[in-house]
Amino acid sequence: MAPLWTAWIRIPCNTNTPPRNSLQALICIIVYGGVCVYLFDTMRTFQWLALGSVVGSAFALTPEKLITAPRRDNAVPNRSGKVALFSTAQYSFDTHSSSSAWWSLIDLKSGKVSQLTNDSNVSELTWLGPTDSSLLYINGTNADVPGGVELWIADSSDFTNSRYKAASLPASFSGLKTAVTKSGDINFLVYGQSYGNGTAYNEELAVTPLSSARIYDSIYVRHWDSWLSTNFNAVFSGTLKKKGSKSGSHYALDGSLKNLVAGTKNLESPYPPFGDSGDYDISPNGKWVAFKSKAPELPRANHTASYIYLVPHDGSKKAEAINGPDSPGTPKDVKGDSSAPAFSPDSKKLAYFQMTDISYEADRRTLYVYTLGSEKTIATLARDWDRSPDAVKWNAKGNSLILGTEDHGREKLFTLPADAGDDYKPKNFTDGGSVKGFYNLPGGEVLVTGSAIWTSWAVYTASPEKGVIDTLFSANEVDPGLKGLGPDDFDEFTYKGNWTDIHSWIIYPTGFDKSKTYPLLFYIHGGPQSAWTDSWSSRWNYKVWADQGYVVVAPNPTGSSGYGDKLTDAIQNNWGSYPYDDLVKGWEYVRDNFDFIDTDNGVAAGASYGGFMVNWIQGNPLGREFKALVSHDGTFVADSKVATEELWFIEHDFNGTFWANRDNYRRWDPSAPEHILQFDTPMLLVHSSKDYRLPVSDGLALFNILQERGVPSRLLNFPDENHWVLKQENSLVWHQQVLGWINRYSGVGKKNPDAVSLDDTTVPVVDFNP
Numbered sequence: 001m002a003p004l005w006t007a008w009i010r011i012p013c014n015t016n017t018p019p020r021n022s023l024q025a026l027i028c029i030i031v032y033g034g035v036c037v038y039l040f041d042t043m044r045t046f047q048w049l050a051l052g053s054v055v056g057s058a059f060a061l062t063p064e065k066l067i068t069a070p071r072r073d074n075a076v077p078n079r080s081g082k083v084a085l086f087s088t089a090q091y092s093f094d095t096h097s098s099s100s101a102w103w104s105l106i107d108l109k110s111g112k113v114s115q116l117t118n119d120s121n122v123s124e125l126t127w128l129g130p131t132d133s134s135l136l137y138i139n140g141t142n143a144d145v146p147g148g149v150e151l152w153i154a155d156s157s158d159f160t161n162s163r164y165k166a167a168s169l170p171a172s173f174s175g176l177k178t179a180v181t182k183s184g185d186i187n188f189l190v191y192g193q194s195y196g197n198g199t200a201y202n203e204e205l206a207v208t209p210l211s212s213a214r215i216y217d218s219i220y221v222r223h224w225d226s227w228l229s230t231n232f233n234a235v236f237s238g239t240l241k242k243k244g245s246k247s248g249s250h251y252a253l254d255g256s257l258k259n260l261v262a263g264t265k266n267l268e269s270p271y272p273p274f275g276d277s278g279d280y281d282i283s284p285n286g287k288w289v290a291f292k293s294k295a296p297e298l299p300r301a302n303h304t305a306s307y308i309y310l311v312p313h314d315g316s317k318k319a320e321a322i323n324g325p326d327s328p329g330t331p332k333d334v335k336g337d338s339s340a341p342a343f344s345p346d347s348k349k350l351a352y353f354q355m356t357d358i359s360y361e362a363d364r365r366t367l368y369v370y371t372l373g374s375e376k377t378i379a380t381l382a383r384d385w386d387r388s389p390d391a392v393k394w395n396a397k398g399n400s401l402i403l404g405t406e407d408h409g410r411e412k413l414f415t416l417p418a419d420a421g422d423d424y425k426p427k428n429f430t431d432g433g434s435v436k437g438f439y440n441l442p443g444g445e446v447l448v449t450g451s452a453i454w455t456s457w458a459v460y461t462a463s464p465e466k467g468v469i470d471t472l473f474s475a476n477e478v479d480p481g482l483k484g485l486g487p488d489d490f491d492e493f494t495y496k497g498n499w500t501d502i503h504s505w506i507i508y509p510t511g512f513d514k515s516k517t518y519p520l521l522f523y524i525h526g527g528p529q530s531a532w533t534d535s536w537s538s539r540w541n542y543k544v545w546a547d548q549g550y551v552v553v554a555p556n557p558t559g560s561s562g563y564g565d566k567l568t569d570a571i572q573n574n575w576g577s578y579p580y581d582d583l584v585k586g587w588e589y590v591r592d593n594f595d596f597i598d599t600d601n602g603v604a605a606g607a608s609y610g611g612f613m614v615n616w617i618q619g620n621p622l623g624r625e626f627k628a629l630v631s632h633d634g635t636f637v638a639d640s641k642v643a644t645e646e647l648w649f650i651e652h653d654f655n656g657t658f659w660a661n662r663d664n665y666r667r668w669d670p671s672a673p674e675h676i677l678q679f680d681t682p683m684l685l686v687h688s689s690k691d692y693r694l695p696v697s698d699g700l701a702l703f704n705i706l707q708e709r710g711v712p713s714r715l716l717n718f719p720d721e722n723h724w725v726l727k728q729e730n731s732l733v734w735h736q737q738v739l740g741w742i743n744r745y746s747g748v749g750k751k752n753p754d755a756v757s758l759d760d761t762t763v764p765v766v767d768f769n770p
């Protein structure tokens, strides 16, 4: 089905895309003969007719649709670039369970998707190139070792009948990476937990201690949502060798796994909680492994320093830091967090990022290239570039690199030559949306997986020369729950902030009509060194909020990333000054410039630093401009900030220690009496018990005050969630409460009978008010 009018079909009449309205359907059918295409699939045709008949009625991205929409991972092409592999998982409120991830191939010419397997024992399907269409995967069931896994090999052309077991691994490993050696062996890496002695930790076989006590002699006793133990993450290496006759040869594990990390005290890789296989890499010739670990000679709680280690794949030598304090090539004064090691195609070079500051987690990342062998030199690339890239890959020739970086509210791809000098400005070759993953294709193109405000998953091709070339898949055109979303759903504007121009997103509700008015939803991001980007999120999804009947305004004030160091760094020691004033000016700009936004009935919401800011706004004049506030996991009592485990964070952001610089901590204290006395706006607090960075006590403290001061308020707590509410049933309650809260006070609840209401709660509300 690739007729002459492909180009036309792509736009208004894609077989996957229902025409937006009946007029469009008519045009498609009459002008482009699309009727033939449509009639191939009567079911779809029926859906389109149905859609055509409800033109103008409000489509809405509801919390249920968001939570149950398919969640897909990056599309990874095979070597010939003919197909790409990706996984999908989906939650159902009918069965109250998630499907296991299923695996599909997308044809890179036609965009056609076909299922490879939905066997829940299959995870981490990986192309095994370079010679064939074979795949390696982790099988979650081990026939011999409870709690272990197995490695299996299969051919994509006949997945079920071709598969065989290649290795039995003694613990629950993941993070598969492979390289084929000159002799045809498969060298692989996985990671898992390690005992102190280097043996892989298998939870199912571990002896449960009699007491639950934990004892610590050093700080950093817990992080994110778990308490530290004597176990740690480690990268393990292994080799699959070809055995047997030519016709019936199979790969099988040769020897046992080697722990590449445990040889040096205090190393850990990948680094929890967010570290994954991106924290390590295997050289294409299979000989070398690079991994990231936090600096072993420094306390973990008050430094961000980390180094890249290099170790032979066979573990014959101890891992050595290439950019540690004693490494010969370490660039002068560069001491911060290292990340994203990536070997060049010829295995002779290693690209990675490093921040300069030893304890600033949001410092700018600079690109470095280390030369292996006797040289051990480190070159700095595009040193003066005022962006902080977080993803890097070499092109196939190894003469240039591709970077993923936040830029002006998007995550874009940039390219630069491998010998770029200090003043080289890398050039972007994508623009809208946010790139999540990218892989080389033959011929110099890359296959990109990304998202945008209006689509949860898009796969497209791009190249440094041509920019974006062709879109193969976009979830909004396929997933029933996302139907109707499109690039017209949002816009952007810039206004004069406190000391510089501030960029902001503006997101419209479905069926938006400029001549009507919609209450303002003022969205305040966390970090604070982060940004609202043109991307999809299953938490704080702009469209879900907008579709209740709001216009969402999401500004990137002082502290935001992706606009250069100056804007990001200016928030240090200034949590409540410039950013607050940027927000005030943003709110005034909205009031004065957008007739369709009703600021009289507006509401504001934020999480993390955004939660702090909402707490600060509650006790300051801007708070009086909102009908309701939502504060998720924010800090409240200035003096309790020291209860976090991330001391590097507070000691950077408040510019000193808790004892020597207490005034810095107290300067913007939402719990100061003069601010408490201003509290007056109905406020919903969300604070979960497993948030160890911003402990739940701050939410409890604020709730005490709001209630004693008689401010309408509600506390929503999840005992089993961390800084994020991830479990689908919890996420549904979160949305129900958060949206119900703002809808009650903004008037949206009265105007829109379909809007989420607090009365719909399925969780009993505890209320002992007399």
Ligand SMILES: *[C@@H]1O[C@H](CO)[C@@H](O)[C@H](O)[C@H]1NC(C)=O
Binding pocket: 099, 115, 118
């Ligand atoms: C797996 O896919 C097959 C074929 O599409 C389908 O019949 C089966 O129900 C699926 N199983 C699960 C567990 O999703």
Ligand SMILES: *[C@@H]1O[C@H](CO)[C@@H](O)[C@H](O)[C@H]1NC(C)=O
Binding pocket: 119, 120, 121, 141
């Ligand atoms: C995984 O494999 C084991 C062993 O064959 C089997 O018992 C189990 O049912 C499999 N799980 C699924 C979901 O197929």
Ligand SMILES: *[C@@H]1O[C@H](CO)[C@@H](O)[C@H](O)[C@H]1NC(C)=O
Binding pocket: 078, 079, 080, 081, 082, 083, 127, 129, 130, 131, 132, 133, 134, 156
């Ligand atoms: C890539 O996939 C295509 C289609 O399945 C297959 O014909 C080809 O052999 C694969 N190539 C590699 C190198 O895996």
Ligand SMILES: *[C@@H]1O[C@H](CO)[C@@H](O)[C@H](O)[C@H]1NC(C)=O
Binding pocket: 119, 121, 122, 139, 140, 141, 142, 143, 150, 152, 163, 165
């Ligand atoms: C997974 O491993 C189990 C145990 O060896 C085996 O029975 C099962 O068939 C395997 N399944 C897949 C999909 O590889």
Ligand SMILES: *[C@@H]1O[C@H](CO)[C@@H](O)[C@H](O)[C@H]1NC(C)=O
Binding pocket: 195, 196, 197, 198, 199
């Ligand atoms: C390493 O320590 C674990 C836990 O104490 C123990 O079970 C295992 O046998 C030890 N491994 C070796 C090689 O001593």
Ligand SMILES: *[C@@H]1O[C@H](CO)[C@@H](O)[C@H](O)[C@H]1NC(C)=O
Binding pocket: 219, 299, 302, 657
């Ligand atoms: C970091 O913590 C260690 C103790 O864990 C302490 O010795 C050191 O002085 C601290 N560094 C700073 C900058 O406070």
Ligand SMILES: *[C@@H]1O[C@H](CO)[C@@H](O)[C@H](O)[C@H]1NC(C)=O
Binding pocket: 408, 428, 429, 430, 431, 466, 467, 468
């Ligand atoms: C690069 O980004 C700019 C905006 O900064 C945009 O106008 C341009 O289209 C982008 N280039 C490509 C090739 O996408």
Ligand SMILES: *[C@@H]1O[C@H](CO)[C@@H](O)[C@H](O)[C@H]1NC(C)=O
Binding pocket: 498, 499, 576, 577, 578, 581
């Ligand atoms: C910028 O913010 C600071 C701190 O809140 C304030 O003192 C100053 O007046 C603001 N400047 C302008 C131009 O509004």
Ligand SMILES: *[C@@H]1O[C@H](CO)[C@@H](O)[C@H](O)[C@H]1NC(C)=O
Binding pocket: 572, 573, 655
């Ligand atoms: C941080 O403290 C240092 C030393 O006291 C001082 O020089 C610097 O100006 C401070 N920075 C900020 C942003 O307050």
